Amino acid sequence: QMTQSPSSVSASVGDTVTITCRASQDIRSWLAWYQQRPGKAPKLLIHAASSVPSGVPSRFSGSGSGTDFTLTISSLQPEDFATYYCQQGDSFPLTFGGGTKVDFK
């Protein structure tokens, strides 16, 4: 069970946004974050809790281990207004958080 908070957040361009994800059991560092824009497929942002794949802007960062994790978006850009999901990869079935929608304030 993955619990994300908040479920939605209103922000402005340039703001810093923090999204948290809590696992119901210890998942070590096996957590990924995805971004999904309306009508599009999800896109990988972070894997293994804090690893940023090449091509993902440096304003995206992840932290945490065990049960508590954080996605931070620094200096929010217009293209960052989207829905964000965490996902645990520690055990089957893989599970996603409920999502956090970041919209314009």
Next chain:
Amino acid sequence: EVQLVESGGGLVQPGGSLRLSCAASGFTVSSNYINWVRQAPGKGLEWVSVMYNDGSTYYADSVTGRFTISRHNSKNTVYLQMSSLSGDDTAIYYCALGVVITGTDYFYIDVWGEGTAVTVSS
């Protein structure tokens, strides 16, 4: 370029069956982990199934016994056979490539297809 293209979605009656296809290019499905993830209208993401490179398969509880993942190596294609469908299975189904971190049993989902829509309705 790594690419995944889903097909086979459509309208099916409750209790019916449907087979989805995921055609891969830029890599070999038999050497990788291929997942199916679905998203019901207006809802979040739900992992459905994965097939490992060694042929091992895993399923979400909600589809176990009704869905089967398989692959055709020479066609470089992965399938999701779905049966006993209900309205709860209405969703966009995404095919997605899993990438294993060397030395671990952990994989993350890296590349996603654009999805194919399945609607279960009479």
